[in-house]
Amino acid sequence: MTVPVISARHISKSFGLHKVLEDVSLDVAQGEAVCLLGRSGSGKSTFLRCLNMLERPSSGVVFVQGRPMGYRERGGKLIPLSAAEESEQRRHLGMVFQQFNLFPHFTVLQNVMEAPLRVLRRPRADVRDEAMALLERVGLAGKAGAYPNRLSGGEQQRVAIARALAMKPEAVLFDEPTSALDPELVSDVLAVIRSLVESRITTVIVTHEIGFAREICDRFIFIEGGSIVEEGPAERLSGGAVLGELVGVPVVAAREITARIAGAFLT
C-alpha cells in the first residue's frame, strides 16, 4: 500500500475551554475523494482547516505525503516550524473557501497566476499558459481580464478552484464550496468539482450536499460533536446520516429512528 496523501492522526482542537475536535483520524489515499459531513458546529470545517495548518491542532499531527505538517523532528521531538517554512508546506495542499476569498485587486487571470509566479517563481509565460488552460477548464477563459467583483458567486468560486489548482497541489480541500451560493449557481460549481474528482485529483470536501456527496465521493466521514460517528464508502451512507443531515437531528438519534421504522416494517 502506498503512503496516504493526507494522514491525520488523532487530531484534537480546543478553542479555550471549548473542545471542537476530539481524536479525529483520517487517511486519504492518492486519487480518493472524501466527503466530510455533519451539522453546522460539528467541527468538520475546523478539521479541514487543521489539515493545512490554518488551525494548528491542539494535539495530534497531520502528515502530507508522509511529512508532518508544521513540525520537524529534532532531538526526539517534533519542533514547530517557522511561519515561512510552514507556508512552504502549505503549497502541497490547495484550498477552496466557502466565501471564495478571491483577491479583489487582481483580475481573474492575476488571481490564478499570482501564487505560481511569486511563490514558485516560475516563468511568466508558462504560468500564463497554464492559468488560461485552467480557466478554460472551469469555463471562465472569457473572464480572464475581469475583476472578481464583476463575477457571480458561482464564477468566483470556479476561479478560486482554478487558483488552487494552479499550484499543482497534492490534494485540494473544499470548505463548503457551495454554501454561500444562490441555488441556481450551485450546479456549475458542483460540475467543476465532479470533473476534478473524475480526473482522480485527491479531494477532501466539507459539504451539506448529501446527494452530491453520495454521487461523487469514494468515502464519507460523518462528524458530530467533534468526533467521527460514522464513516464508510459513499453507497453505505446510512439512512441515519442522511436523515440527520436533512432534518438536523443528531445521527445517533436518527439511527434509532430509522431502526425503529425498519423494525416496524419487519414485525
Next chain:
Amino acid sequence: MPGDIVMGTPAPAADISAAGTEMDRLAALKLGKPSRRNRHLVSAVLVLLLVLAVIDLVQRPAFLWPVFFSYFFAPQVLQGVAVTVELTVMSMVLALALAMVLAVMRLSDNAVLRWLSAGYVAIFRAVPLLVLIILIFNVALLYPTASIGIPFGPQLWSQPTNSLVTAYVAAVIAFGTYQAAYTSEAIRAALLAVPAGQHEAAKALGMPPGLAFRRIIVPQALRIAIPSLGNEAIHLLKGATMVAFISVNDLLNVVQTIYNRTFQVIPLLMVACAWYMLMVAVMSVAQRQLERLTSANAMPADSDAPAPAVPAGPTL
C-alpha cells in the same frame, strides 16, 4: 353608548358608498407640488446678501487687485510655492514610511514592538507641532555633533549637527515624525479592515507572510486608507506654514517678507490664499481620481468584453 368610540363596528352601507365616491373624486384630482415659496424667499435673500458682501469686499481699496495679479506669478512667490510643495511631499513620504513601520509594529505579536509603537504615537501626538519644529531645529544644543561609529569605539564619520540639520531638514523631520503618529493609526485601522479571508487565502496558497503582506494585504489596506491619507496630506500642506518660525522660505514666509517691505498686506495674503486653495484643489482632485481608480466597484472591467492581453511587466 353616545360619545364612546367603538372599534371595528361596520359602517352602514350608505356611508360606505358615499365615502367611495368621495375617494374616487379625490383620486382623480391632479397632484400638486409642495409649496416652496418660503424656501425660495430665504434663498433669494441669502444669495443677495452674499453677492453684496462679495462686491463690497472685492471693491475695498486695500485689496489692490493689480498688486495681487502682479505678484501672483512673481518668481519669489513661485519659489515659495515650490518649497511648500516640496516640504509637503518629502514630509508625507517620510511620514508614510514611518507610519507603515509603526502600524506593523503595533499589530505585531511582540509586546515590546507594540509598546514602542504605542509610546511613539502617544509622545508625538502630545507635543504641539510648532514645539516639535523648534525643538528639532535646535537639536544641535542637545547633540553638538552627529557621528556614525562603533559605540565606545572609533568614529567613522562625524559632522557638526548644525550643518546637517538645516531649517529645511528640521522641518521635514518634524512634519514627517509628527504626521507619522497620526498616519500610523489610519494605516493600522486599514490593515485591520482587510478581511480575514484574504489572509487565509494567501496562506493557503503557500505565500510566506512577507509576500502575502506586500502583495495581498498592503494594496487593499492602502485602498481603504486613501481618503484619510488624502486628508492628512492636505493638513500637512497647510501645516507647513509653521516653518515660517524657523525661517524656511515657504509660500507664507515669502509673501510676509514682501509685504513687510511694501506694506501691501492684503493683496499678498490673497496671493498666498489663492495658491493654497489651488494646491488643495489639485490634491482633492488627485485623491478622488486615486479613489476612483482603486475602488473595487469601479474596476475597469467589462465582464462581456474579451480578456485583454496580460501586461508583460510586473503588475501592481
